[in-house]
Amino acid sequence: MAYQVIIPAAGQGKRMGAGKNKLLLELNNIPILIHTLRVFEEDELCEGIILAISPQDEAEFRLLLKQHKVKKVLDLVRGGQERQDSIYNALKTVKTDGIILVHDAARPFILKENIHRLLDTAQETGAAIIGVPAKDTMKTVRDHMVMATVERSSLWAVQTPQAFRFSVLYKAYEQAEMDSFIGTDDASLVERISHPVTIIEGDYDNIKLTTREDLFFAEAIVKKRQGSF
Numbered sequence: 001m002a003y004q005v006i007i008p009a010a011g012q013g014k015r016m017g018a019g020k021n022k023l024l025l026e027l028n029n030i031p032i033l034i035h036t037l038r039v040f041e042e043d044e045l046c047e048g049i050i051l052a053i054s055p056q057d058e059a060e061f062r063l064l065l066k067q068h069k070v071k072k073v074l075d076l077v078r079g080g081q082e083r084q085d086s087i088y089n090a091l092k093t094v095k096t097d098g099i100i101l102v103h104d105a106a107r108p109f110i111l112k113e114n115i116h117r118l119l120d121t122a123q124e125t126g127a128a129i130i131g132v133p134a135k136d137t138m139k140t141v142r143d144h145m146v147m148a149t150v151e152r153s154s155l156w157a158v159q160t161p162q163a164f165r166f167s168v169l170y171k172a173y174e175q176a177e178m179d180s181f182i183g184t185d186d187a188s189l190v191e192r193i194s195h196p197v198t199i200i201e202g203d204y205d206n207i208k209l210t211t212r213e214d215l216f217f218a219e220a221i222v223k224k225r226q227g228s229f
Contacts, residue, residue, distance in 0.1 A: 010079020035108035
């Protein structure tokens with residue numbers, strides 16, 4: 001089934017310390033943003049991409065889209081102060097009642113087959129996210145003191161994309177706006193309106209590039225996928 005995807009790309013990426021939008025940094029001589037967009041550009045089920053951006057990046061982003069022949073971007077909307085504001089701005093431009101994905105622009109390694117599995121689940125349940133089981137021992141800590149060891153088998157590290165029926169996600173964002181609530185991800189807003197959220201297992205390569213160290217892992221993933229690692 002077809003879908004549209006919202007990609008918030010307005011963050012400044014201060015933890016990356018790049019001095020510019022981290023999405024403009026290159027992996028294998030291609031900007032991170034383009035790596036991410038190509039996943040959806042090349043997916044036959046993707047009907048369109050909505051990018052939420054900072055006005056200061058608009059000219060450069062438009063140039064990149066043209067240079068790399070990215071044709072599925074339907075709109076560039078103004079990003080907000082918070083990621084949640086950016087996505088809400090994008091949701092207001094959506095012209096479909098179908099499935100909407102929200103994906104981090106700094107996650108360039110999502111696999112098409114996992115997107116399709118996520119779509120199937122969201123079509124059935126209305127809300128689906130992707131993640132991986134926690135591998136490390138997890139502890140509750142307060143003021144650097146261990147309070148408890150948490151049962152790891154029930155813990156997952158959540159990734160994107162997250163997929164929802166448009167009506168479900170829009171209702172969740174409307175309610176969050178009314179309540180002045182800022183969530184940790186899109187699913188947390190949907191959970192607040194008591195809609196069940198299903199999780200499917202993805203893969204550990206689907207990392208978010210947040211710090212300089214992440215770029216080393218990203219380069220290794222690129223080499224692995226090229227068969228040279």
